[in-house]
Amino acid sequence: MTEEKIIIGEGTEFPLNGMLVLPENPEKSVPAVVFVHGSGSSNMDEKVMKMTPFKDLAEGLAKHGIASIRYDKRSFAHGRKMLKNGDLTVREEVIEDAVLASEMLKNDPRIDPEKVFIIGHSMGAMLAPRIDDEGGNFRGLILMAGTLDTLDGVLFRQLDEMKNGKSKIMGWIAGMQEKKFKKSFENLYGLSDEEAKKIPYAGGVSLYYFKEMGEHRAKDYLDKTEKPVLIMQGSGDLQVSLEKDFMEYKRVFGGRDNFSFRLYEGLNHCFVPALYDDISKATKEFSKERHIGENVISDIAGWIHKNC
Numbered sequence: 001m002t003e004e005k006i007i008i009g010e011g012t013e014f015p016l017n018g019m020l021v022l023p024e025n026p027e028k029s030v031p032a033v034v035f036v037h038g039s040g041s042s043n044m045d046e047k048v049m050k051m052t053p054f055k056d057l058a059e060g061l062a063k064h065g066i067a068s069i070r071y072d073k074r075s076f077a078h079g080r081k082m083l084k085n086g087d088l089t090v091r092e093e094v095i096e097d098a099v100l101a102s103e104m105l106k107n108d109p110r111i112d113p114e115k116v117f118i119i120g121h122s123m124g125a126m127l128a129p130r131i132d133d134e135g136g137n138f139r140g141l142i143l144m145a146g147t148l149d150t151l152d153g154v155l156f157r158q159l160d161e162m163k164n165g166k167s168k169i170m171g172w173i174a175g176m177q178e179k180k181f182k183k184s185f186e187n188l189y190g191l192s193d194e195e196a197k198k199i200p201y202a203g204g205v206s207l208y209y210f211k212e213m214g215e216h217r218a219k220d221y222l223d224k225t226e227k228p229v230l231i232m233q234g235s236g237d238l239q240v241s242l243e244k245d246f247m248e249y250k251r252v253f254g255g256r257d258n259f260s261f262r263l264y265e266g267l268n269h270c271f272v273p274a275l276y277d278d279i280s281k282a283t284k285e286f287s288k289e290r291h292i293g294e295n296v297i298s299d300i301a302g303w304i305h306k307n308c
Contacts, residue, residue, distance in 0.1 A: 001021055001022060001023060001024050001059060001062035001063065002021070002022045002024060003019055003020070003021050003022075004019070004020045004021075004022070005017070005018070005019060005020075006018045006019065006020045006069065006071070006104065008069075008071045008097050008100050008101050008104065009096075009097060009100055013081075014074050014077070014078045014081070014082075014097075015077075016071045016072045016073075016074060016077050016097060017044065017071065017072050017077070018044055018069060018070060018071030018072065018101070019044055019058070019069070019070055019071070020067065020068075020069050020104075020108075021058045021059065021061075021062050021067060021068050021069075021070075022062065022067045022110060023062050023063070023064075023065045023066065023067060024062075026065065026110065028112075029109065029110060029111055029112040030065055030066065030067050030110065030111060030112060030115075031065070031066050031067070031111075031112055031115035031116070031117065031139075031304055031305070031308050032066060032067035032068055032069070032105045032111045032112075032115065032116050032117070033061065033066060033067075033068045033069075033116070033117045033118065033119045033142070033304070034068070034069050034098055034101045034102050034105065034116065034117075034118050034119070034136070034138075035054045035057070035058070035068060035069070035070040035119050035121070035124075036094060036098050036118060036119065036120040036121065036124030036125075036127060036128055036131065037054075037073045037094070037121065037122075037123070037124050038121050038122030038123045038124055038145075039122060039123040039151070040075075041073055041075045041076040041079055042072075042073045042076055043072050043073070043076055044070045044071050044072050045070065046070075046121065048270060048286045049283070049286040049287050050286060050287055050288060050289040050290070051270040051272065051286050051289075051290065052291075053121060053270045053271065053292060054070045054121075055070070056291045056292040056297075057119065057292060057297060057300070058070055060292065060294065060297035060301075061297060061300065061301055061304075063297075064297070064298065064301035064302075064305075065301075065305075066301055066304055066305075067105070067110070067111055069101045069104060069105055071097065071101060073093070073094070073097075074092070074093055074094070074096075074097055075093050083203070083204030083205070087197060087206075087208065088204075088205055088206075088208075088209055089208065089209055089212040089213065090123075090127055090209070090212070090213050091134075091212075094123075094124070094127055094131070095127065095130065095131050095134060095135075098118070098127075098131045098136060099131065099134070099135040099136050102116055102118070102135070102136045102137065102138065112308075114139060115139050115304075115308045116138055116139055117138050117139050117140045117141070117142060117304055117307075118131060118132060118136055118138045118140075118141050118142065119142040119144060119300070120141070120142070120143055120144065120146065121144045121145060121146075122144070122145050122146065122239065122240070122269065123151065124144075124146075125143035125144055125145060125146025125147075125218075126146050126147060126151070126213075126218050127213075127218075128141050128142075128143055128146075128218075129141060129143075129218045129221030129222050129225065130216050130218070130221050132221070132225070132227070133221050133225075138227070139227070139228075139307065139308070140227050140228035140229065140230070140304070140307050141225075141227060141228070141229045141230070142229075142230045142232065142300060142303070142304075143218075143229065143230065143231050143232065143249075144232045144233070144271065145232070145233055145234070145237055145239065145240050145269050145271070146218065146231070146233075146240070146245070146249075147218075147240050147241075147244075147245040147248075148217070148218055148219045148222075148245070148248050148249060148252065149244070149245070150210070150213070150214040150217065151210055151213050151214065152185055152188060152210045152214060154240070155181065156181070156182075156185075157241070157244070158239065158279060159181070161238075161279045184199055184201070184207065185207065185210070188207060188210060188211055188214070189211060189214065189215070191207070191211065193208060193211070193212075196208040196210075196211045219252065222252075222253065225258070226258055227258060228258050228259075228260070228303075228307040229253070229258060229259050229260070230259075230260045230261075230262065230300070230303050231246065231249045231250075231253075231259065231260070231261045231262070232261075232262045232263075232264070232271075232296075232299075232300075233245065233246040233262075233263055233264070234263075234264045234265075234266065234267025234268055234269070234271055234274065235263060235264065235265050235266060235267065236265075236266045236267055236268045236273070236274025236277070237267070237268055237269045237274075238268065238269065238274075238276075238277070238278070238279040238282065238285070239269040239279070239282075240269070242263075246261075246263060249261065260303060262299055264295070264296065267296075268285060270286065270290075270292070271292045271293075271296050272290035272291065272292060272293070273290060275288065
Protein backbone atom coordinates (compact mmCIF):
# COMPACT_ATOMS: atom_id res chain seq x y z
CA MET A 1 0.00 0.00 0.00
CA THR A 2 0.96 3.66 -0.28
CA GLU A 3 0.01 6.47 2.11
CA GLU A 4 -0.42 10.16 1.32
CA LYS A 5 -0.98 12.92 3.86
CA ILE A 6 -4.03 15.00 3.01
CA ILE A 7 -6.04 17.86 4.49
CA ILE A 8 -9.83 17.68 4.64
CA GLY A 9 -11.37 21.15 4.41
CA GLU A 10 -8.17 22.86 3.31
CA GLY A 11 -8.74 26.61 3.21
CA THR A 12 -11.77 26.43 5.52
CA GLU A 13 -12.04 27.45 9.16
CA PHE A 14 -11.54 23.84 10.26
CA PRO A 15 -8.80 22.07 8.25
CA LEU A 16 -8.20 18.47 9.32
CA ASN A 17 -5.11 16.33 8.91
CA GLY A 18 -5.84 13.04 7.22
CA MET A 19 -4.44 10.05 5.37
CA LEU A 20 -5.26 8.67 1.95
CA VAL A 21 -4.30 4.99 1.71
CA LEU A 22 -4.05 3.38 -1.71
CA PRO A 23 -3.45 -0.20 -2.81
CA GLU A 24 0.05 -0.70 -4.18
CA ASN A 25 0.36 -0.25 -7.96
CA PRO A 26 -3.33 -0.42 -8.92
CA GLU A 27 -3.87 -1.19 -12.62
CA LYS A 28 -7.13 0.76 -12.78
CA SER A 29 -9.25 3.08 -10.65
CA VAL A 30 -10.17 1.40 -7.36
CA PRO A 31 -13.08 1.41 -4.90
CA ALA A 32 -12.65 3.42 -1.72
CA VAL A 33 -14.16 4.12 1.70
CA VAL A 34 -14.57 7.11 3.99
CA PHE A 35 -14.26 6.36 7.71
CA VAL A 36 -16.57 8.15 10.16
CA HIS A 37 -15.74 8.18 13.89
CA GLY A 38 -17.75 7.26 16.93
CA SER A 39 -18.66 9.76 19.67
CA GLY A 40 -16.08 11.92 21.40
CA SER A 41 -12.88 13.43 20.08
CA SER A 42 -10.76 11.03 18.02
CA ASN A 43 -7.71 11.21 15.81
CA MET A 44 -7.62 9.81 12.30
CA ASP A 45 -6.92 6.28 13.57
CA GLU A 46 -9.94 6.49 15.91
CA LYS A 47 -7.46 5.69 18.67
CA VAL A 48 -9.06 4.40 21.88
CA MET A 49 -6.22 3.79 24.34
CA LYS A 50 -4.34 0.91 22.65
CA MET A 51 -6.94 0.35 19.91
CA THR A 52 -6.61 1.89 16.41
CA PRO A 53 -9.64 0.59 14.48
CA PHE A 54 -9.47 2.88 11.45
CA LYS A 55 -5.75 2.34 10.94
CA ASP A 56 -6.27 -1.42 11.10
CA LEU A 57 -9.11 -1.30 8.60
CA ALA A 58 -7.38 1.10 6.21
CA GLU A 59 -4.23 -0.98 6.00
CA GLY A 60 -6.16 -4.23 5.76
CA LEU A 61 -8.52 -3.03 3.04
CA ALA A 62 -5.62 -1.72 0.95
CA LYS A 63 -4.34 -5.30 0.71
CA HIS A 64 -7.71 -6.17 -0.82
CA GLY A 65 -7.48 -3.43 -3.45
CA ILE A 66 -9.60 -0.83 -1.62
CA ALA A 67 -8.47 2.74 -0.93
CA SER A 68 -9.57 4.83 2.04
CA ILE A 69 -9.58 8.25 3.64
CA ARG A 70 -9.38 8.78 7.38
CA TYR A 71 -8.88 12.10 9.16
CA ASP A 72 -8.84 13.74 12.58
CA LYS A 73 -12.31 14.45 13.86
CA ARG A 74 -13.15 18.15 13.95
CA SER A 75 -13.77 18.10 17.70
CA PHE A 76 -10.29 16.54 18.14
CA ALA A 77 -8.49 19.17 16.06
CA HIS A 78 -10.60 22.25 16.83
CA GLY A 79 -12.57 21.44 19.98
CA ARG A 80 -12.32 24.79 21.74
CA LYS A 81 -12.96 26.77 18.60
CA MET A 82 -16.17 24.82 17.91
CA LEU A 83 -17.75 25.37 21.31
CA LYS A 84 -18.42 29.09 21.14
CA ASN A 85 -22.12 28.67 21.88
CA GLY A 86 -24.77 26.02 22.37
CA ASP A 87 -25.52 25.62 18.67
CA LEU A 88 -23.14 22.72 17.95
CA THR A 89 -24.68 19.75 16.14
CA VAL A 90 -23.35 16.64 14.43
CA ARG A 91 -23.62 18.50 11.13
CA GLU A 92 -20.70 20.75 12.10
CA GLU A 93 -18.88 18.08 14.10
CA VAL A 94 -19.13 15.16 11.66
CA ILE A 95 -21.32 15.43 8.57
CA GLU A 96 -19.69 18.34 6.74
CA ASP A 97 -16.23 16.76 6.88
CA ALA A 98 -17.43 13.33 5.78
CA VAL A 99 -19.05 14.90 2.73
CA LEU A 100 -15.80 16.73 1.92
CA ALA A 101 -13.90 13.44 2.22
CA SER A 102 -16.33 11.78 -0.18
CA GLU A 103 -15.86 14.58 -2.69
CA MET A 104 -12.07 14.35 -2.38
CA LEU A 105 -12.14 10.64 -3.21
CA LYS A 106 -14.50 11.10 -6.16
CA ASN A 107 -12.25 13.80 -7.63
CA ASP A 108 -9.12 11.63 -7.42
CA PRO A 109 -8.47 9.94 -10.80
CA ARG A 110 -7.08 6.86 -9.02
CA ILE A 111 -10.49 6.28 -7.38
CA ASP A 112 -13.60 5.04 -9.17
CA PRO A 113 -16.15 7.78 -8.29
CA GLU A 114 -19.01 5.29 -8.66
CA LYS A 115 -17.50 2.97 -6.03
CA VAL A 116 -17.06 5.14 -2.92
CA PHE A 117 -18.49 3.64 0.27
CA ILE A 118 -18.85 4.87 3.86
CA ILE A 119 -17.80 2.96 6.98
CA GLY A 120 -19.37 4.42 10.11
CA HIS A 121 -18.36 3.11 13.53
CA SER A 122 -20.55 3.47 16.64
CA MET A 123 -22.04 6.98 16.46
CA GLY A 124 -20.58 7.16 12.97
CA ALA A 125 -22.79 4.21 12.07
CA MET A 126 -25.79 6.10 13.43
CA LEU A 127 -24.89 9.09 11.22
CA ALA A 128 -23.77 7.30 8.04
CA PRO A 129 -27.28 7.06 6.49
CA ARG A 130 -27.79 10.79 7.08
CA ILE A 131 -24.34 11.64 5.68
CA ASP A 132 -25.18 9.66 2.57
CA ASP A 133 -28.49 11.51 2.18
CA GLU A 134 -27.07 14.97 2.88
CA GLY A 135 -24.31 15.02 0.29
CA GLY A 136 -22.13 11.94 0.72
CA ASN A 137 -23.89 10.07 -2.08
CA PHE A 138 -22.11 6.78 -1.44
CA ARG A 139 -22.34 3.51 -3.35
CA GLY A 140 -23.14 1.66 -0.14
CA LEU A 141 -23.07 1.88 3.65
CA ILE A 142 -21.19 -0.22 6.22
CA LEU A 143 -22.47 0.26 9.76
CA MET A 144 -20.16 -1.11 12.47
CA ALA A 145 -21.46 -1.35 16.05
CA GLY A 146 -24.32 1.03 15.41
CA THR A 147 -27.87 1.37 16.72
CA LEU A 148 -31.29 2.54 15.60
CA ASP A 149 -31.77 4.19 18.99
CA THR A 150 -31.25 7.89 19.66
CA LEU A 151 -28.00 9.14 21.22
CA ASP A 152 -29.83 10.10 24.42
CA GLY A 153 -31.40 6.64 24.48
CA VAL A 154 -27.95 5.04 24.28
CA LEU A 155 -26.67 7.34 27.04
CA PHE A 156 -29.37 6.25 29.48
CA ARG A 157 -29.01 2.58 28.56
CA GLN A 158 -25.28 2.68 29.28
CA LEU A 159 -25.81 4.51 32.56
CA ASP A 160 -28.37 1.91 33.59
CA GLU A 161 -25.96 -0.91 32.76
CA MET A 162 -23.19 0.73 34.75
CA LYS A 163 -25.57 1.37 37.64
CA ASN A 164 -26.40 -2.31 37.78
CA GLY A 165 -22.89 -3.55 37.02
CA LYS A 166 -20.35 -5.32 39.19
CA SER A 167 -18.56 -2.20 40.44
CA LYS A 168 -20.39 -0.61 43.37
CA ILE A 169 -18.46 2.65 43.07
CA MET A 170 -19.11 2.98 39.34
CA GLY A 171 -22.72 1.99 39.95
CA TRP A 172 -23.14 4.78 42.49
CA ILE A 173 -21.57 7.35 40.15
CA ALA A 174 -23.75 6.18 37.25
CA GLY A 175 -26.84 6.37 39.44
CA MET A 176 -26.07 9.97 40.39
CA GLN A 177 -25.46 10.91 36.74
CA GLU A 178 -28.68 9.20 35.70
CA LYS A 179 -30.72 11.25 38.18
CA LYS A 180 -29.08 14.46 37.02
CA PHE A 181 -29.54 13.76 33.32
CA LYS A 182 -33.11 12.50 33.64
CA LYS A 183 -34.09 15.86 35.06
CA SER A 184 -32.33 17.89 32.36
CA PHE A 185 -33.39 15.61 29.47
CA GLU A 186 -37.03 15.61 30.53
CA ASN A 187 -39.29 16.43 27.57
CA LEU A 188 -36.22 16.82 25.29
CA TYR A 189 -38.21 16.55 22.06
CA GLY A 190 -40.92 18.83 23.37
CA LEU A 191 -38.44 21.68 23.76
CA SER A 192 -38.01 24.30 21.08
CA ASP A 193 -34.57 24.53 19.50
CA GLU A 194 -33.86 27.75 21.38
CA GLU A 195 -34.91 26.21 24.70
CA ALA A 196 -32.66 23.18 24.10
CA LYS A 197 -29.71 25.43 23.27
CA LYS A 198 -29.97 27.06 26.70
CA ILE A 199 -29.70 23.79 28.65
CA PRO A 200 -26.05 22.68 29.07
CA TYR A 201 -25.03 19.04 28.90
CA ALA A 202 -21.23 18.86 29.30
CA GLY A 203 -18.06 20.21 27.72
CA GLY A 204 -19.80 23.19 26.16
CA VAL A 205 -22.44 21.04 24.42
CA SER A 206 -26.12 21.79 24.98
CA LEU A 207 -29.15 19.51 24.78
CA TYR A 208 -29.71 20.87 21.30
CA TYR A 209 -26.92 18.53 20.14
CA PHE A 210 -29.00 15.52 21.24
CA LYS A 211 -32.32 16.95 20.07
CA GLU A 212 -31.10 17.79 16.57
CA MET A 213 -29.51 14.38 16.11
CA GLY A 214 -32.54 12.58 17.53
CA GLU A 215 -34.78 14.35 15.02
CA HIS A 216 -32.72 12.84 12.18
CA ARG A 217 -32.81 9.15 13.06
CA ALA A 218 -30.88 6.52 11.12
CA LYS A 219 -34.03 4.43 10.66
CA ASP A 220 -35.76 7.18 8.71
CA TYR A 221 -32.93 7.30 6.17
CA LEU A 222 -32.48 3.52 6.01
CA ASP A 223 -36.22 3.04 5.45
CA LYS A 224 -35.99 4.80 2.10
CA THR A 225 -32.58 3.70 0.84
CA GLU A 226 -32.20 1.12 -1.90
CA LYS A 227 -28.42 1.11 -1.59
CA PRO A 228 -26.56 -1.92 -0.21
CA VAL A 229 -26.13 -1.79 3.57
CA LEU A 230 -23.89 -4.02 5.71
CA ILE A 231 -24.68 -4.22 9.46
CA MET A 232 -21.81 -5.50 11.64
CA GLN A 233 -21.45 -6.14 15.38
CA GLY A 234 -19.48 -8.21 17.86
CA SER A 235 -21.36 -10.34 20.39
CA GLY A 236 -19.01 -9.09 23.14
CA ASP A 237 -19.80 -5.42 22.52
CA LEU A 238 -20.65 -3.65 25.79
CA GLN A 239 -21.39 -0.24 24.25
CA VAL A 240 -24.24 -1.47 22.05
CA SER A 241 -26.46 -4.46 22.67
CA LEU A 242 -26.79 -7.69 20.72
CA GLU A 243 -30.51 -7.92 21.51
CA LYS A 244 -31.47 -4.24 21.49
CA ASP A 245 -29.31 -3.10 18.60
CA PHE A 246 -28.05 -5.79 16.20
CA MET A 247 -31.22 -7.86 16.49
CA GLU A 248 -33.32 -4.72 16.13
CA TYR A 249 -31.58 -3.99 12.80
CA LYS A 250 -32.45 -7.55 11.74
CA ARG A 251 -36.03 -7.25 12.94
CA VAL A 252 -36.61 -4.01 11.03
CA PHE A 253 -34.57 -4.65 7.88
CA GLY A 254 -34.02 -8.41 7.77
CA GLY A 255 -36.54 -8.83 4.98
CA ARG A 256 -34.86 -6.32 2.68
CA ASP A 257 -32.65 -7.69 -0.12
CA ASN A 258 -30.23 -4.75 0.08
CA PHE A 259 -29.35 -5.41 3.76
CA SER A 260 -26.66 -7.86 4.92
CA PHE A 261 -25.72 -8.77 8.50
CA ARG A 262 -22.50 -10.02 10.13
CA LEU A 263 -22.23 -10.97 13.81
CA TYR A 264 -18.80 -11.83 15.24
CA GLU A 265 -18.65 -14.11 18.24
CA GLY A 266 -16.70 -12.67 21.15
CA LEU A 267 -15.60 -9.40 19.54
CA ASN A 268 -15.98 -6.09 21.36
CA HIS A 269 -16.91 -2.55 20.27
CA CYS A 270 -13.61 -2.18 18.36
CA PHE A 271 -14.04 -5.59 16.68
CA VAL A 272 -11.21 -7.27 18.56
CA PRO A 273 -11.59 -10.14 21.08
CA ALA A 274 -13.41 -8.94 24.22
CA LEU A 275 -11.69 -9.30 27.57
CA TYR A 276 -14.51 -8.39 29.99
CA ASP A 277 -18.28 -8.62 30.24
CA ASP A 278 -18.79 -5.53 32.41
CA ILE A 279 -19.15 -2.03 30.95
CA SER A 280 -17.51 -0.52 34.05
CA LYS A 281 -14.24 -2.14 32.88
CA ALA A 282 -14.20 -0.31 29.57
CA THR A 283 -10.86 1.31 30.44
CA LYS A 284 -9.22 -2.07 30.96
CA GLU A 285 -11.01 -3.47 27.92
CA PHE A 286 -9.18 -1.09 25.59
CA SER A 287 -5.84 -0.89 27.43
CA LYS A 288 -4.34 -4.04 25.89
CA GLU A 289 -3.13 -3.69 22.30
CA ARG A 290 -5.09 -5.79 19.81
CA HIS A 291 -5.88 -5.41 16.14
CA ILE A 292 -8.89 -6.13 13.94
CA GLY A 293 -8.59 -9.60 12.45
CA GLU A 294 -8.47 -10.60 8.81
CA ASN A 295 -11.90 -12.25 9.10
CA VAL A 296 -13.56 -8.85 9.67
CA ILE A 297 -11.45 -7.09 7.04
CA SER A 298 -12.00 -9.75 4.38
CA ASP A 299 -15.76 -9.72 5.05
CA ILE A 300 -15.87 -5.96 4.46
CA ALA A 301 -13.66 -6.18 1.37
CA GLY A 302 -15.65 -9.05 -0.11
CA TRP A 303 -18.93 -7.19 0.45
CA ILE A 304 -17.54 -4.01 -1.15
CA HIS A 305 -16.28 -5.84 -4.25
CA LYS A 306 -19.57 -7.70 -4.52
CA ASN A 307 -21.52 -4.42 -4.47
CA CYS A 308 -19.29 -2.37 -6.78
